[in-house]
Amino acid sequence: MKNEFLTPLINKIGFSDKYIILCNNFSSFKDGKTPSINVIRELNNTYSCLSYSNSDMCFYMEEIINNYIIYLSISFNKGLIECIYSIKIKKEELAAFASRFDSLAALNNNKFEDLVKYNLPISSSDSDFKSILEQVLMLDGEFKSELKNADGI
Numbered sequence: 396m397k398n399e400f401l402t403p404l405i406n407k408i409g410f411s412d413k414y415i416i417l418c419n420n421f422s423s424f425k426d427g428k429t430p431s432i433n434v435i436r437e438l439n440n441t442y443s444c445l446s447y448s449n450s451d452m453c454f455y456m457e458e459i460i461n462n463y464i465i466y467l468s469i470s471f472n473k474g475l476i477e478c479i480y481s482i483k484i485k486k487e488e489l490a491a492f493a494s495r496f497d498s499l500a501a502l503n504n505n506k507f508e509d510l511v512k513y514n515l516p517i518s519s520s521d522s523d524f525k526s527i528l529e530q531v532l533m534l535d536g537e538f539k540s541e542l543k544n545a546d547g548i
Contacts, residue, residue, distance in 0.1 A: 402502050408537040411504040418511040426519035427474020434521040474517040
């Protein structure tokens, strides 16, 4: 998957603008907090599409769309929420594309760094974490929906 294909796809869903808003709405670095184990368990039960790795402190999911395997990792520590896509062609071993959400946002908006206080959303409470996760999953859903409908892949 090449950037010349990916860039218009994420632009179509307004990925950069939505991610900028997410980062700016959750930017209290000094108050950053890892979610409680109870919230992690609750979210793991709420979102059946997600799996949880205790050793990596992350949620992850894998989905096959067209000829691609899409892997999303959502890691968190001390409030920082890092989301990474790894996309590979089914028949190949190595990822065809891997990127953090902030790098994806910068693909469509070269002023991304100037428009956010921090390039990752930061949760300062369990409620923040739930909201961030919900918004990340909405962005993921929009991206995958566009990928399913995209021509030439």
